[in-house]
Amino acid sequence: MSGDTQVMGPREEPRTNYLNAGYTLQSWLLTTDHKRIALLYLITITLFFMVGGIFALLIRLELLTPQGDLVTADTYNRLFTMHGLIMIFFFLIPSIPAVLGNFLVPIMIGARDLAFPRINLLSWYVFVLGGIIALSAAVAGGVDTGWTFYTPYSSTYSGSHVVLMAIGVFITGFSSILTGLNFIVTIHTMRAPGMTWFRLPLFIWAHYATSIIMILGTPVIAITIVLVALERVLRLGIFDPALGGDPILFQHLFWFYSHPAVYIMILPSMGVISELVTCFSRKRIFGYNFIAYSSLAIAVLGFLVWGHHMFVSGQSIFAGMVFSVLSFLVAIPSAVKVFNWTATLYKGSIELSAPMLYAFGFIGLFTIGGLTGLFLATLATDVHVTDTYFVVAHFHYIMVGGALMAYLGGMHFWWPKITGRLYPELWARLAAVLVFIGFNLTFFPQFILGYLGMPRRYFAYPEEFQALNVFSTAGAAVLGLGYLLPLAYLLWSLKYGARAGSNPWDAKGLEWEIASPPTTFNFETTPVVTEDAYDYPGEEVAVV
Amino acid sequence: MQSNIPLFPESASSISGSVDQLYFFLVAVSAFFALLIFALVAYFAIRYRRREGRQARQIHGSTALELGWTIIPFILVMVMFGWGAGLYYRNSRAPLNATEIYVVGKQWMWKMQHPEGPREINELHVPVGVPIRLIMTSEDVIHSFYVPAFRIKQDALPGRYTSQWFRATKPGKYHLFCAEYCGTEHSGMIGSVYVMERAEYEEWLRSRAAEEPLSAAGKRLFDQLGCSGCHRERETSRGPALAGLFGTTAVMEDGRRVTVDEGYLRESIVNPRAKTVMGYEKVMPTYQGQVSEDDLVRLIAYIKSVQ
Numbered sequence: 001m002s003g004d005t006q007v008m009g010p011r012e013e014p015r016t017n018y019l020n021a022g023y024t025l026q027s028w029l030l031t032t033d034h035k036r037i038a039l040l041y042l043i044t045i046t047l048f049f050m051v052g053g054i055f056a057l058l059i060r061l062e063l064l065t066p067q068g069d070l071v072t073a074d075t076y077n078r079l080f081t082m083h084g085l086i087m088i089f090f091f092l093i094p095s096i097p098a099v100l101g102n103f104l105v106p107i108m109i110g111a112r113d114l115a116f117p118r119i120n121l122l123s124w125y126v127f128v129l130g131g132i133i134a135l136s137a138a139v140a141g142g143v144d145t146g147w148t149f150y151t152p153y154s155s156t157y158s159g160s161h162v163v164l165m166a167i168g169v170f171i172t173g174f175s176s177i178l179t180g181l182n183f184i185v186t187i188h189t190m191r192a193p194g195m196t197w198f199r200l201p202l203f204i205w206a207h208y209a210t211s212i213i214m215i216l217g218t219p220v221i222a223i224t225i226v227l228v229a230l231e232r233v234l235r236l237g238i239f240d241p242a243l244g245g246d247p248i249l250f251q252h253l254f255w256f257y258s259h260p261a262v263y264i265m266i267l268p269s270m271g272v273i274s275e276l277v278t279c280f281s282r283k284r285i286f287g288y289n290f291i292a293y294s295s296l297a298i299a300v301l302g303f304l305v306w307g308h309h310m311f312v313s314g315q316s317i318f319a320g321m322v323f324s325v326l327s328f329l330v331a332i333p334s335a336v337k338v339f340n341w342t343a344t345l346y347k348g349s350i351e352l353s354a355p356m357l358y359a360f361g362f363i364g365l366f367t368i369g370g371l372t373g374l375f376l377a378t379l380a381t382d383v384h385v386t387d388t389y390f391v392v393a394h395f396h397y398i399m400v401g402g403a404l405m406a407y408l409g410g411m412h413f414w415w416p417k418i419t420g421r422l423y424p425e426l427w428a429r430l431a432a433v434l435v436f437i438g439f440n441l442t443f444f445p446q447f448i449l450g451y452l453g454m455p456r457r458y459f460a461y462p463e464e465f466q467a468l469n470v471f472s473t474a475g476a477a478v479l480g481l482g483y484l485l486p487l488a489y490l491l492w493s494l495k496y497g498a499r500a501g502s503n504p505w506d507a508k509g510l511e512w513e514i515a516s517p518p519t520t521f522n523f524e525t526t527p528v529v530t531e532d533a534y535d536y537p538g539e540e541v542a543v544v
Numbered sequence: 545m546q547s548n549i550p551l552f553p554e555s556a557s558s559i560s561g562s563v564d565q566l567y568f569f570l571v572a573v574s575a576f577f578a579l580l581i582f583a584l585v586a587y588f589a590i591r592y593r594r595r596e597g598r599q600a601r602q603i604h605g606s607t608a609l610e611l612g613w614t615i616i617p618f619i620l621v622m623v624m625f626g627w628g629a630g631l632y633y634r635n636s637r638a639p640l641n642a643t644e645i646y647v648v649g650k651q652w653m654w655k656m657q658h659p660e661g662p663r664e665i666n667e668l669h670v671p672v673g674v675p676i677r678l679i680m681t682s683e684d685v686i687h688s689f690y691v692p693a694f695r696i697k698q699d700a701l702p703g704r705y706t707s708q709w710f711r712a713t714k715p716g717k718y719h720l721f722c723a724e725y726c727g728t729e730h731s732g733m734i735g736s737v738y739v740m741e742r743a744e745y746e747e748w749l750r751s752r753a754a755e756e757p758l759s760a761a762g763k764r765l766f767d768q769l770g771c772s773g774c775h776r777e778r779e780t781s782r783g784p785a786l787a788g789l790f791g792t793t794a795v796m797e798d799g800r801r802v803t804v805d806e807g808y809l810r811e812s813i814v815n816p817r818a819k820t821v822m823g824y825e826k827v828m829p830t831y832q833g834q835v836s837e838d839d840l841v842r843l844i845a846y847i848k849s850v851q
Contacts, residue, residue, distance in 0.1 A: 283600045329621075349599060388723070453692025543603075
């Protein structure tokens with residue numbers, strides 16, 4: 001525990017806060033309090049994470065041996081499909097926005113709730129409904145199309161529960177759209193007096209940019225899924241050439257959303273990192289404007305690059321070149337952010353608390369993930385590595401090494417605010433290190449496997465690939481342990497953790513000026529903002 | 545488990561070396577920047593660790609640095625783009641004298657058809673040093689023909705032809721994988737490319753001489769299906785001439801100019817109403833359902849051969 005911690009004595013009565021403002025099930029299930037909704041989401045996505053994680057475990061166990069011997073081919077195909085669908089749609093996409101975003105966006109801007117509290121609750125119910133339908137599809141036998149649903153396999157040939165899963169994903173998409181809508185309106189209209197755009201925490205900028213993508217992109221995947229379902233049921237010739245359709249049309253429609261979707265997953269995490277790096281170096285962010293604009297640039301450019309998933313699909317060479325150059329452009333703002341976070345450390349006062357360890361892990365792993373994206377944007381190398389484990393490694397570095405680490409870092413950072421409890425710091429640091437090591441052991445060998453030529457979605461593979469696969473599975477065991485630890489000690493802290501004061505980190509930000517946990521309406525009176533974001537004490541230097 | 549763990553694929557085609565060169569450049573640049581960031585973060589974390597009595601300096605930013613670390617990466621990635629796009633473009637153009645081999649993928653096997661006649665399943669025998677152009681399609685779902693040792697990959701789609709080419713430079717046996725998920729036995733849709741010395745390859749072809757050359761099989765099918773009723777070497781009132789047709793530009797009834805390639809020929813057989821050459825009536829019946837993808841390959845090979 002840091003020396004700045006304010007700890008309440010064990011005999012003090014906790015005052016009324018959003019957690020104890022009502023104990024009935026109804027007060028939770030019919031809440032409009034953004035903080036309670038954030039916790040509802042937290043419970044739901046954690047359950048989904050465990051399901052997706054079990055599928056991952058089974059995949060890695062199967063891949064210990066070159067033969068397909070643990071499960072049947074059909075089962076394996078369902079495992080990787082469900083792993084992808086659950087992790088992307090039911091864990092990663094909601095994770096930071098629906099948990100940390102819902103909890104913090106109003107507080108960080110000085111508001112008592114989001115603009116549309118009931119729509120917020122609706123978004124959770126929509127999410128749960130979509131999730132239940134998706135899980136029903138899983139229980140009924142699952143889907144074996146890959147999360148990418150390529151046609152005509154998904155629309156004609158697959159014998160699995162495509163339509164049911166499609167309905168689940170379709171419904172869940174609206175949860176995204178409603179959340180994005182809520183955030184945008186809130187950020188525009190409910191900022192406290194003095195909270196100008198350029199005084200906003202970068203967490204807010206990140207969620208604003210994310211919300212733009214959620215609103216513009218999600219409808220496209222929704223309609224695409226509907227078209228696949230229609231073709232499956234009514235035999236309309238949209239995608240299957242045997243019915244007069246075009247299979248590449250599906251890919252364009254699918255990736256038009258699914259590429260921006262990855263920015264939905266990473267932008268919020270970048271917002272978290274900005275918050276962590278500033279607090280734990282006690283410094284204002286280096287290059288605030290550049291990071292803010294980079295978030296917007298990523299959101300816009302992210303819509304222009306989808307064809308880089310299709311370089312060998314039969315897409316024209318010219319189109320390939322256009323998508324390639326645009327894909328390189330979208331990498332630049334992300335690089336700018338990494339440089340700015342690193343520069344923020346310069347002449348800071350750095351504390352290696354658990355959230356900061358997660359932030360460092362993010363910077364390292366996201367950098368590797370982002371750099372390997374360049375290999376994929378490069379046309380001539382992509383031909384060799386697309387559809388191999390190189391791609392699998394790349395996106396796991398970004399989504400797990402990046403987004404998930406930021407999520408965990410954020411959960412630890414704001415845990416005292418959300419729960420009023422401190423987690424055990426030593427265990428948290430251990431977990432952060434285990435996750436980092438386990439992650440690299442799991443996924444770095446996959447870059448090598450990919451360039452060697454091991455295709456993805458294979459449950460049996462040539463013998464010479466076994467050693468690297470065993471290595472990867474061993475890493476997955478360490479990684480899994482690293483994830484179980486926070487689950488354990490965070491739950492433990494709810495009952496036994498020391499009580500946190502309003503600002504255990506001595507951090508800047510409106511959320512740290514209110515109680516831990518906050519009252520239902522956050523602020524006693526509307527705050528008036530006079531400072532820049534991250535206005536930590538110390539000699540001011542305008543420009544280096 | 546293997547005693548030696550392979551960490552890098554064999555390099556067995558005319559382009560694999562240049563792809564690897566570009567790859568190593570990307571690895572070098574990535575390693576540089578990754579190590580730079582790691583080193584800076586580690587150094588700053590230690591040098592500027594929290595100490596009693598020392599405050600952070602609140603540095604707002606530096607436009608010069610921002611410009612620098614925007615422009616330099618921009619230049620670097622443009623180099624990557626140019627190098628990659630140039631290589632990709634050059635690799636996309638098959639040499640004119642390439643031997644054309646037809647590939648039909650189906651759940652869950654690869655069928656290869658040599659022009660001289662031999663048909664192979666999940667195996668492809670080719671001579672070293674000879675450019676081979678693969679003309680590919682699928683009977684069902686999307687597959688992808690991937691030979692890691694050659695650094696080539698291209699999807700095979702139902703309803704159309706795609707193509708890629710290679711020139712093998714090293715005799716040997718190389719993995720062939722399906723690289724687009726296609727259902728239950730996706731991981732079983734694998735095989736081998738056998739690159740042989742010229743003499744050996746000729747020997748292999750001779751051993752398969754009993755199989756009918758592709759264009760001859762096509763001619764037989766052409767007559768069998770009644771195509772010769774309307775399509776002859778020279779123009780008839782019912783259908784365009786075949787002689788020298790392949791590769792020319794045809795003008796459609798609506799003025800559109802279309803290159804007569806494999807895709808156009810295939811479409812004209814299974815969906816003749818899609819495009820009608822100017823000056824002809826729409827009388828051609830569709831052969832959809834009557835001809836398999838293998839049949840289409842034979843027919844097209846025949847039509848291509850008519851001088």
